[in-house]
Amino acid sequence: MYWVELLYAGVVFAVVFAIGFLVRRALTRVIRHWAERTESKIDDVIIESIRQPIIFWFLVGGVYAAMGLISVPPQFVGVIDRALLVLLILSIAWTVANVAGGVVKYYGGRIGAAIQVTSLGQVIARLAILSLAVLIVLAELGIEITPLVASLGIGALAIALALQDTLANFFSGFYILAEKSIRVGDFISIEGVGEGTVVDIGWRTTKIQTLPRNLLIIPNKKLAESIVTNYDLPQSELSLSTTIGVSYDEDPDKVEQILLDEATKATKELPGANPNFTPLIRFAPAEYSLNFTVIWGASSIRERGQLTHLMNKRLVKRLREEGIEIPFPVRTLYIRREEGRARRRSAHRAEGKGNAQKG
Numbered sequence: 001m002y003w004v005e006l007l008y009a010g011v012v013f014a015v016v017f018a019i020g021f022l023v024r025r026a027l028t029r030v031i032r033h034w035a036e037r038t039e040s041k042i043d044d045v046i047i048e049s050i051r052q053p054i055i056f057w058f059l060v061g062g063v064y065a066a067m068g069l070i071s072v073p074p075q076f077v078g079v080i081d082r083a084l085l086v087l088l089i090l091s092i093a094w095t096v097a098n099v100a101g102g103v104v105k106y107y108g109g110r111i112g113a114a115i116q117v118t119s120l121g122q123v124i125a126r127l128a129i130l131s132l133a134v135l136i137v138l139a140e141l142g143i144e145i146t147p148l149v150a151s152l153g154i155g156a157l158a159i160a161l162a163l164q165d166t167l168a169n170f171f172s173g174f175y176i177l178a179e180k181s182i183r184v185g186d187f188i189s190i191e192g193v194g195e196g197t198v199v200d201i202g203w204r205t206t207k208i209q210t211l212p213r214n215l216l217i218i219p220n221k222k223l224a225e226s227i228v229t230n231y232d233l234p235q236s237e238l239s240l241s242t243t244i245g246v247s248y249d250e251d252p253d254k255v256e257q258i259l260l261d262e263a264t265k266a267t268k269e270l271p272g273a274n275p276n277f278t279p280l281i282r283f284a285p286a287e288y289s290l291n292f293t294v295i296w297g298a299s300s301i302r303e304r305g306q307l308t309h310l311m312n313k314r315l316v317k318r319l320r321e322e323g324i325e326i327p328f329p330v331r332t333l334y335i336r337r338e339e340g341r342a343r344r345r346s347a348h349r350a351e352g353k354g355n356a357q358k359g
Helices: 002-036 042-067 074-107 119-141 145-151 153-164 162-180 218-224 254-268 301-321 338-358
Strands: 187-190 193-202 204-209 215-219 228-231 238-248 281-284 288-299
Touching: 042 074, 074 119, 074 204, 119 288, 153 301, 162 193, 162 204, 162 218, 193 215, 215 218, 254 288, 254 301, 288 301
Parallel strands: none
Antiparallel strands: 187 193, 187 228, 193 204, 204 215, 238 288, 281 288
């Protein structure tokens, strides 16, 4: 009887579905036990990627097993089998795509991959696998790809024109990733925009965290067209400088030696300074002082503010200890006494009137 078949099919479906829960629980426990003994992140990626699909796979398997116990019209058997196969292929592809995205996230930077560890890099990795899955599904359904692509050409062109700004940002982000001129974690300065650390390069925008801990969001197209200074390429070490002036009465050689000695000590003691960089002194007379520019090294641009602050204090204290005068800005002012000039003009006018009357 038909209801008996339905009962048997329901029991089989429930058993297969329950086995799916048990398999997922056992597999998750085994992988977690393995993960505790390793420092690798790939096990965490696998756990998160297969947690939900396992249930779906057994759900599809339960439906397939149950269909064998039910009298289904022949014209629907092939349709149901293909539908289940398509769902299975897409779910496996989605799982593999998530694993690929996790691999890019955790290992892309370590192995120097062309696709950086960004949200755009993860999207590209997922799209590549899902596109392959779609091609497999189309082939399984007997659909020819070439005519389909030709028929969609005009529609794709219209969509591209409507989304040209979005596509421009997407391909600009891909270009930035491929060129590797800007990477996640780099400290960059964008002309006319600002500076900060690159947090993420997405499919539409790039996020930059500024020094005041604000988030600067700039479209990829604008970033690709801007003049950008990357302080972490080709290396993160850089030179910093500060200028300090002394009185014209001081001996330049003595002042140079004092500043050089203090700067050398500071680069070995200040955190973030580059001890391998030998400080330099550059001398130039100015309007009211003898100016000395002290150049020293830093390990990163991120240390710029604190290092400059500490170095300036040390240099000023050392000069004061050595009795070197640090002058104030000097200006010479000429003051005209307008009141006296007005009286003299009045006297001249009165004298002129008197001479005129005598004449």
